[in-house]
Amino acid sequence: MTGFFNTSFGARLANDLRKRAGSVELIDGMNGLEAYYERHKLVAKANPIVNGKSKKDFHVAHKVALNDSGGRKGLYSKSNLIVVPARLNQSFGNQAIFINAEPGEHFLWTKDLQKKFKVDESTSHDELRNLLISFLGHEFIEWVDDKNLSRRKPKGESIN
Structure with a gap:
């Protein structure tokens, strides 16, 4: 569990939560985390590797956007995540x-987010890990352990 943010998926999730989402509350429980993980696996397969680097043809x-202009924050949920060019x-x-977005299924209102779950770029890995455990429960720890996530490549190291 302590190495979660050194995995490709963990680093991506941390970056997304800190820089874009701003709250772990936008993860729609373990089903939302699993949906986000599965879509990232699909994107990894869809993006070709050229000259040792992964192209970013798909996202x-x-x-409903993470920072929708209408005061909403899109959820990491099965019904709100898609893979597109x-x-x-x-x-x-x-x-x-x-x-036809529905509150609680596709988004939450920004005004309804709890302060205790908010994160930003200054949130440490330890703080983020504790918030994820607090919000998702111990099932999150079991999920991380069960997934056996691959460690991310250090910057500058090519992908084989």
Whole structure:
């Protein structure tokens, strides 16, 4: 569990939560975490490796953006996450692309987020790990242990 943020998935999740989401409360329980993980595995398979580097042709996108311009924050949930071409995802910006979005299923209102679960770029790995355990429960620890996640490659090391 202590090495979770040294895995490719753990580092991606930490970066996303700190820089974009701003709250662990946007993870829709363990089902939402699993959905995010499965979509990232799909993206990893879809993005080709060229000259030792993974191309970024596809992204995991949110139907309701993490920082939607309407005061909403898109959830990491099975119903809110999709895999799309990178160009298309970048064209969305912070706009929702899903008109019939439901609170609690696709998004939460920013005003309803609890302060105790908020994170930012200054949140340490230890603090983030504790918040994830506090929010998701000990099932999160078991999930991390069961997944046997691959460690991320150090910067500058090519992918084989």
